[in-house]
Amino acid sequence: MDQDMKGWFTERSPMWPGQAFSLKVNKVLLDTHSKFQHIQVFESSHYGKVLSLDGAIQFTERDEASYQEMITLLPVNSHPAPKKVLVVGGGDGGVVRELARHPGVEQVIQCEIDDQVIEACKTHVPSLGCGFSSPKLTLYTGDGAEFLKNTTEKFDIIITDASDPIVSGEDEAESTKDGPAASLFNEDYYNRMKDRLAPGGILCCQGESIWLHAELITRLVGKCREIFPVVEYAFTCTPTYPAGQIGFILCSNNPATNFREPVTVWDEGKAENMGLKYYNAAIHRAAFVLPTFISSQLSKQKNK
Incomplete structure (x- = not known):
C-alpha cells in the first residue's frame, strides 16, 4: 500500500512510465510473499476485491469480466469443437470459471506456477476462485x-493468461527484472504452443496494451505470423488496467479460421442468460476493430 497516500493502493511500473493508478482501500485481506512474487488482496471502496501481484493489479471484481470472458471466449467461440483446453497461468481462477460453464468444453488442464495465488483467490475471492472446483479441471503447479x-x-x-513479463515497482528509475511470466513472451514459447495444438487448434495469449506496448505487440505478432497461418490482435476495455485497455494475440493452425466471425454465436440475451457480463457476439466482432495507429503498424509489418 502507498505510504504517501494513507489508505490507498497505488500501482506504478517501469512498463507504464510516467503514470500511476490508485484505488482507495477499505480492508487488507492478504499481504504476503510467495517464492515468486508479492501477493496482495484487498477490498477497495468502489471496485470490490482486488488482487495485486508485485504491485500490479491483476483484477478487480468490478471489471474482471471484461478480461476473463474475452481471453476465454474469443478463442473458444472461434473453434468448432473446443473440447480440450490448456490454460497456462490464470491463477486467479477466472479463465477456468469461464471454461467450466462453456457447454462445448469437456476437459481443462491448467498449469499455474504459484500455488499461493490459487489459494489466495479460493479463500478471499470465491467469485473467481470457484472455477477451481470444476470437475472438468485438472490442475498442475509449475512453470x-x-x-x-x-x-x-x-x-x-x-x-495463456500471464502477468506482465517484468516486475512492477514503486521506483520508475529502478532497473527492471524479469517476473514469473517472462518466459511466456518469446518466440520459443509460441513454437512450443504450436507443437501442442491439435489439428485446427487455436491459441490466445495476453497481449499487453496498444497505448503502452505497441512495439512489443508488433514484434510478437510479427513472430507469430512466421509460425501460424492466421494471426489476429484483439482488445478489450478494462478500466483498472494501465491505459484502461488490454489486448490478446490469437493464432490458429487452421488457414480457414476467421477470428472476426465467431463459430459459436451468443447474442446479448443468450450471453446474459449464461451469466456473462461483457462478452457477446457483437463484442467479439468489435474486438478486432483496431485504432488506426496500431492497425497501420500491424498491417505494415504483415506486408513485409
Missing part, C-alpha cells in the same frame, strides 16, 4: 513453458 516442453498431450485451445 507453464516447461509443462509445454515436457507434455505429449494435444489441445484444441491453449490460453
Whole structure:
C-alpha cells in the first residue's frame, strides 16, 4: 500500500512510465510473499476485491469480466469443437470459471506456477476462485513453458493468461527484472504452443496494451505470423488496467479460421442468460476493430 497516500493502493511500473493508478482501500485481506512474487488482496471502496501481484493489479471484481470472458471466449467461440483446453497461468481462477460453464468444453488442464495465488483467490475471492472446483479441471503447479516442453498431450485451445513479463515497482528509475511470466513472451514459447495444438487448434495469449506496448505487440505478432497461418490482435476495455485497455494475440493452425466471425454465436440475451457480463457476439466482432495507429503498424509489418 502507498505510504504517501494513507489508505490507498497505488500501482506504478517501469512498463507504464510516467503514470500511476490508485484505488482507495477499505480492508487488507492478504499481504504476503510467495517464492515468486508479492501477493496482495484487498477490498477497495468502489471496485470490490482486488488482487495485486508485485504491485500490479491483476483484477478487480468490478471489471474482471471484461478480461476473463474475452481471453476465454474469443478463442473458444472461434473453434468448432473446443473440447480440450490448456490454460497456462490464470491463477486467479477466472479463465477456468469461464471454461467450466462453456457447454462445448469437456476437459481443462491448467498449469499455474504459484500455488499461493490459487489459494489466495479460493479463500478471499470465491467469485473467481470457484472455477477451481470444476470437475472438468485438472490442475498442475509449475512453470507453464516447461509443462509445454515436457507434455505429449494435444489441445484444441491453449490460453495463456500471464502477468506482465517484468516486475512492477514503486521506483520508475529502478532497473527492471524479469517476473514469473517472462518466459511466456518469446518466440520459443509460441513454437512450443504450436507443437501442442491439435489439428485446427487455436491459441490466445495476453497481449499487453496498444497505448503502452505497441512495439512489443508488433514484434510478437510479427513472430507469430512466421509460425501460424492466421494471426489476429484483439482488445478489450478494462478500466483498472494501465491505459484502461488490454489486448490478446490469437493464432490458429487452421488457414480457414476467421477470428472476426465467431463459430459459436451468443447474442446479448443468450450471453446474459449464461451469466456473462461483457462478452457477446457483437463484442467479439468489435474486438478486432483496431485504432488506426496500431492497425497501420500491424498491417505494415504483415506486408513485409
